[in-house]
Amino acid sequence: MNIAVFASGRGSNFLAILDAIDAGFIPAQIVVLISNKSDAGAMESARAHRIPVRHLTQKMFESEEALADAMLSELAKHHTEFIVLAGYLKKIPAKVIRQYQNRIINIHPALLPSFGGEGMYGHRVHESVIASGEKISGATVHLVDEEFDRGPIVLQQTVAVDADDTPESLAAKVLKVEHKIFPLVLKAFAEGRVKVEGRKAWIMSSF
């Protein structure tokens, strides 16, 4: 399965996926990394691993459609079959979502549908979880549709929120879980074990 990764930041999920591919856990390859930030850590890592990178932002284009066309042509150039959003902070243009329907996943550092939506990213998520007094949080992998953080959920894993947790310590716990479940979900997609029906998605076991 040819995967394109979209990332805006440090890229630890991107590296976790790359490691899982290199270890033979996911039968796939990352064919291109697309970022809206030319100095993203993920861009550096991709270059270091000789993965093609492409910097694309809305500012370079006159319309969302033009940005979408540039993304689609980059994706086609690398024969992309599947898209992974690994800390990508911009909305994916609707035209791209339509073309890759049910073939785009995102990871969110909380248990959706709670603590998601526009503007809910980074430490804001963990601050809100702690402020609301939740005893559990976690990570969610979901399919991407045209609304932020609302597509069908594929997999979630919980972590305990301890009384002395800070947004930083909670983020670190959740990130560990992200690095586990993102490769698991991608493996299932690459092996054709994910079923999507309407608003529901689930993984079929391999045994």
Ligand code: GRF
């Ligand atoms: C992760 O917490 C992910 O859940 C969110 O953005 C963060 C990206 O971290 N969508 P990294 O760039 O993969 O290290």
